[in-house]
Amino acid sequence: MVQEKKMVVFLDYDGTLSPIVNDPDRAFMSDAMRLAVSEVGKRYPTAIVSGRSRDKVFDFVKLNNIYYAGSHGMDISTPSDYVKNGNHKHQTRAIDKKMLACHRCFNYCIQSLEMAQREVELQPMDAFGFHDLDIVDHLQGNEMVNFLPAQEFLPKIQEIKKVLQEITTKIKGATVEDNKFCISVHYRCVINEEDVGILKEMVNSAVESYKDFKIFGGKKVMEIRPTVNWDKGRALLYLLDNLGFDNSSDVLPIYIGDDKTDEDAFEMINCIGRGFPIVVSSTAKETKASYSLRDPMEVNSFLLLLGKWKGSSSVDKSADSSIEGKKRVMASIDI
């Protein structure tokens, strides 16, 4: 029975939580979607796995009750609670300032500390031997473990970015986006088809000289990534493990995504042999997903149902049928 399983929800960002738009900086998610994701995050461990940099996707989503994996999973931050293998090659322990700055308790904790200081006759904070971040760590135990399998490539990535920026100045409408561990060359706004061809040729030949880098295709975008053996599928497995769900046969991962890079996550779920790989597409396409939703609007409705589903036993029953219903609806939608 699905009710007895522990669901873990993974969501792609662009084209899944936000509609595809011309300007990547304006791919905002709606408040209704934010509410739905937040509700899902209250009931199930939830992570967004995006091609964007982790900071950028957080700036769009702005929710503190979910996890974020940026740069196609090459930038993951998880609480240290479940990380057993602390000496993992690509892991470092840190305090995530961005997350903490937005934490609801942050101001309260600082205020409490200031009050405590007043009570011990206004000693300066340093007298306690804490720096700001240590204080927060001490009060909230918010140590994070960052997993950065492509960190060594950062200087090269910046070098490639400059080369690509130079190239895109020659093509009207082309832009470069820095996603920290990968660089995106966008051509959605290149009107002239011939120019798209020229751009692709120039990018291909520039990247060819960087042996450790590869170009991946997406939606009117070329993504230049280091050839580390890592993708959204491996990120899904890493997150399951580091959120405390390793080897649990009762865990059901749900992954919702619209793009080629999400196929690795669908494949991983198929490999695990349990879970729901859901593609977002309004047209028939080849996919490793078993279910589909048409567009972000349908994703929103699905997440709202999912968010309500686990409430009480009576809700469980109706929601169980709605999940089954969703399967039936999805079965009739092309995938």
Ligand SMILES: O=P(O)(O)OC[C@H]1O[C@H](O[C@H]2O[C@H](CO)[C@@H](O)[C@H](O)[C@H]2O)[C@H](O)[C@@H](O)[C@@H]1O
């Ligand atoms: O893994 P994702 O979260 O889906 O990110 C993949 C890429 O998404 C963004 O580009 C796409 O969406 C843009 C905004 O709607 C659109 O303008 C662009 O044409 C799409 O390719 C993002 O800007 C890229 O950096 C991500 O790699």
